[in-house]
Amino acid sequence: MALLKFPVMQLGKPVVFGPNSKPFMLPPREETRLLVKPLVIQAKGNARIESPKIRNRRMQRKFTGTPTRPRLSVFCSDKQLYAMLVDDQNQKCLFYGSTLQKSIRDNPPCTTTEAARLVGEELIKVCVDLDINEISTYDRNGFARGERIQAFEIAIARHGFLPH
Numbered sequence: 001m002a003l004l005k006f007p008v009m010q011l012g013k014p015v016v017f018g019p020n021s022k023p024f025m026l027p028p029r030e031e032t033r034l035l036v037k038p039l040v041i042q043a044k045g046n047a048r049i050e051s052p053k054i055r056n057r058r059m060q061r062k063f064t065g066t067p068t069r070p071r072l073s074v075f076c077s078d079k080q081l082y083a084m085l086v087d088d089q090n091q092k093c094l095f096y097g098s099t100l101q102k103s104i105r106d107n108p109p110c111t112t113t114e115a116a117r118l119v120g121e122e123l124i125k126v127c128v129d130l131d132i133n134e135i136s137t138y139d140r141n142g143f144a145r146g147e148r149i150q151a152f153e154i155a156i157a158r159h160g161f162l163p164h
Contacts, residue, residue: 052142063137064088070132072123072161073139074149081116081148083123085132095126099148116148120155127161135161 065071070085085095099105099115104122127133140149156162 052144055142063139065136067094068132069134069136070094071137071139072135072156073141074143074152075141076143076146076149079112081112081119081152083119083152085123085126085135094130094132095123097122113147113151117151117155120152123156124159124161127159138162 063071065086065088067087067090070087073084073086075082080099082098083095084093084097086092087094097104097119099112099119101119104115104118110118143149145153153162
């Protein structure tokens, strides 16, 4: 293959500061005062959906139980229900019942929903023995009213223990 020869073209050097260059003058600087607004950061409302458990922890600070008007706290796990009557002033548990107790579960063998109803009936018996006529607050610990909690509520609502 033959090499092609092209005529070489020479470029002149770039003239930045040469004999034909003109002096570069900056425009005169004027004093201007810019109005600078202060930075204001506004907090927006909580956009996320608040967890029922977090809301319940905040609400628990407001509720206190007394020996004559205890707080009824109900916890519902995946399979069981636990209920407590709590005297917050003396830091005592006046009643504890769960669907796991043999006295509730064994005679006759029953489902968890039926056992939850029996826990509510046991709670009523203890309240009558302790001369408790009303409950200060009903604390579901942020849990939704499922099948077991509804069965428990029906049992205690018959005797008027649920606050309005």
